[in-house]
Amino acid sequence: MKSTRAKIAVDAMGGDYAPGEIITGALRATEELEVDVLLVGDPEQIQPLMEASGSQNNPHLEVIPSEGVIEMSEEPMAALKQKRKASINVAMDMVKAGRAEAVVSAGHSGAAMAGALLRLGRLKGIDRPAIGAILPTMIAGKSVIILDAGAMVDCRPKFLEQFGLMGTVYSKYVLGNAEPKVGLLNIGEEPSKGNEASIRAHQLMTDNPQIPFVGNAEGRDVLSGKFDVIVCDGFVGNVILKFAEAVGEVLLDILKEELPRGLHGQVGSALLKPNLKRIKQRIDHAEHGGALLLGVDGICIISHGSSQAPSIYNAIRLAKDAIDEKVLTRLRSYSAGTEGLSVDSTVSTNL
Structure with missing residues (x-):
């Protein structure tokens, strides 16, 4: 474009x-x-x-x-x-x-x-x-958007369905996923898992033809690259976001501390400097800048x-x-189908 x-x-x-x-x-x-x-x-x-x-x-x-x-x-x-x-x-x-x-x-x-x-x-x-936060995944060059990441701590099933819709638009047109995979964060893969809101939200997204919903996502799936969009309430999403940021900072600190140890480590650190820079770019939250309020x-x-x-x-x-990428125009078009x-x-x- x-x-x-x-x-x-x-x-x-x-x-x-x-x-x-x-x-x-x-x-x-x-x-x-x-x-x-x-x-x-x-x-x-x-x-x-x-x-x-x-x-x-x-x-x-x-x-x-x-x-x-x-x-x-x-x-x-x-x-x-x-x-x-x-x-x-x-x-x-x-x-x-x-x-x-x-x-x-x-x-x-x-x-x-x-x-x-x-x-x-x-x-x-x-x-x-919903606040859509972008996090890196285990697959190089692939990101996942988590929403909500803190705007709504208590969510009804209908809200979660709408988050899935907005995440679909953002993932498709900004993150470049032609066929984004949307998952609902839950404690198990089965549709019957979770609380009442999760079970109902699962059904709503399954029935919504505008959402490419593939089922529940567990905590281990968030950064796996299996999903392009993770839907959850703002309480859980905010905890995940800050935990992921902390893990990234800890990992960088460990690498800085451990790699230079000893003569071999000092030589290795110099050789690995470009790799370390790329690692920092993948996991440092500053590289993403912020989150879009959708x-x-x-x-x-x-x-x-x-x-x-x-x-x-x-x-x-x-x-x-x-x-x-005209995200606002696209969101207006998609959300019009949910009026009423x-x-x-x-x-x-x-x-």
Whole structure:
């Protein structure tokens, strides 16, 4: 697909290393990804950093003024209403007004989700949004998307079915799986396994012709490469996501500690340096940048609060991929078939 210069709003004040690392990642993105970045935040903090990096005259970086930021200790909904000009609110408004095609934030994830729901709204036919987290698998070059990874800790069977639908679209058009395999995370392969919600969700996905559902997936299957999409509630998904990230960090630390031991290890480490770099790229969560909030009427990437420049760069890349592959348009088309099946409209932000 021919690439065009996408316009992406980035919450420059969100995250542990904002705004410095956010600006650095955004600058790299404008140079390498054919994107225009709207840096939303406090100009008095952003502009000196841009001048120091020599990017103040970059035609593809624009500063959009905002006032305040949603702190991690604040309750999302209340803070969003009290701080109407906070950076995440302004960034969402840019998308709503059509001035940007996507938003990226490493700030308060609950505020990002709540802000997206309040300002962008949900897709028709989708009852709950889901955070789609991408993880590497044992098969080189193959990733799996897990959803939900933290947006909805309690899910009804219908929500899980809709997660399967949205995961199918993302896996097919962004991850490039022509025939994605969708699995429901459970304690056994048999359709009768699990709690009542799992059994009912299994039946719903089996009966839905839009979902290429292949059955239950056990915990050992998540990173095996057997599945392209893993469906679960946000409580379980968030635990899996953070556990997988921790395992990746532990593995890298062990390799760094053990490989150089002794003379042979020092020589071997030098020879294996390119391999180790590739290992890091496969398992380091910074390489994925963040997760797409699926189910809202706009493209929203939620990044880690600890994101530094490489992660922000990759989050912007993720947003551009979603734009280029028209994920939102495809989701609207797929979800239209579920209209009239919605349940209540209560918003949950248990992140």
